Amino acid sequence: MAKFMVTPANVAQREAWLGGAVPGVERVRPGLWSIPVPIPINPLRYVLVYALELPDGVAIIDAGWNTDEAYDALVAGLGVAGYAITDVKGVLVTHIHPDHYGLAGRVREASGAWIALHPADARLIRERYDDALIDSLVERERALLRRCGVPDLTLDELAGASMMIRHVVTMAKPDRLVEDGDDLKLPGWDLRAVWTPGHSPGHLCFVSPERRVLFSGDHVLAKITPIVAVHPQSGPNPLADYLDALAAVRKLEVDEVLPAHEYRFLELAERVDTVMAHHDARLAEIEQVLAEGGAAACWDVATRLTWSRPWETIPPFMRRSANNETLAHLAWLEAKGRVVREPGEPDLWRAP
Numbered sequence: 001m002a003k004f005m006v007t008p009a010n011v012a013q014r015e016a017w018l019g020g021a022v023p024g025v026e027r028v029r030p031g032l033w034s035i036p037v038p039i040p041i042n043p044l045r046y047v048l049v050y051a052l053e054l055p056d057g058v059a060i061i062d063a064g065w066n067t068d069e070a071y072d073a074l075v076a077g078l079g080v081a082g083y084a085i086t087d088v089k090g091v092l093v094t095h096i097h098p099d100h101y102g103l104a105g106r107v108r109e110a111s112g113a114w115i116a117l118h119p120a121d122a123r124l125i126r127e128r129y130d131d132a133l134i135d136s137l138v139e140r141e142r143a144l145l146r147r148c149g150v151p152d153l154t155l156d157e158l159a160g161a162s163m164m165i166r167h168v169v170t171m172a173k174p175d176r177l178v179e180d181g182d183d184l185k186l187p188g189w190d191l192r193a194v195w196t197p198g199h200s201p202g203h204l205c206f207v208s209p210e211r212r213v214l215f216s217g218d219h220v221l222a223k224i225t226p227i228v229a230v231h232p233q234s235g236p237n238p239l240a241d242y243l244d245a246l247a248a249v250r251k252l253e254v255d256e257v258l259p260a261h262e263y264r265f266l267e268l269a270e271r272v273d274t275v276m277a278h279h280d281a282r283l284a285e286i287e288q289v290l291a292e293g294g295a296a297a298c299w300d301v302a303t304r305l306t307w308s309r310p311w312e313t314i315p316p317f318m319r320r321s322a323n324n325e326t327l328a329h330l331a332w333l334e335a336k337g338r339v340v341r342e343p344g345e346p347d348l349w350r351a352p
């Protein structure tokens, strides 16, 4: 089957992504700007911050990591659009991952802007980013990994793997909580929130029916698929949440998708179908591994799946993601009665 490829909305932006560069600041259409903000030591390289012009300033969607380089890039990008950082009236955060939320607090400090988040992500902030609470989160992650059959030697390495990125976040409580369907009430904009849990429990997309654009955050991207994983803060079946949320955005009538990474593109429904097909194939692959190899722990299943590179060369942080993504698929299959979990240390998974 020929793989569907989206049409980039701006060829130069796509070329920059493919060429390993950071694309330029760009006026997407009247009153709307795209500002790439670099993110360090990460293959995604930048987050696309969108600035929406208001009568008295701008609102931005996402902010970037909390580094000086990112802050300077945001300030410079706003400058190209004709605004100062003090003109930012609001920061709409799609979700609390560091590349989206990390810089929001610093922007608020500089400008007095409000920060908006979905409550399901807002309530995870303290546990995730407060030094006093982080140990319990790491401990829960270790317990989860143990039940997956992750070998002892790598447990510490894996459980602590995401801790090194915590310094790029300022812990900022939201000023506004945004629920599914809420009108953001930005003057001159008919912007509505669409709750799209899965990648993060409180992930939000924003749609403008009038301008026919979807700000998709990490929910739908041009080429990559976001990580959907079971972890201590995820809920029991994040893949079901994610696939439901994909079906919800598929119905939206838009001409352009404005994601937080890579590049803008045109075909929302076709891209959603491709992502759904990707997960269907993954689910089938896992069923096949269990049918052929018998009962296995999640970690063993993960090592037998096809990844973008050989398992041995995947670094610890990404192996943990791979394990937890596999667990998300197993949990989805379990809920459908397509696999059975035998609880233990580790849990074993088998065909029904």
Ligand SMILES: [Zn+2]
Pocket (backbone or CB within 6 Å): 095, 097, 199, 218
């Ligand atoms: Zn994310």
Ligand SMILES: [Zn+2]
Pocket (backbone or CB within 6 Å): 097, 099, 100, 218, 260, 261
């Ligand atoms: Zn992201």
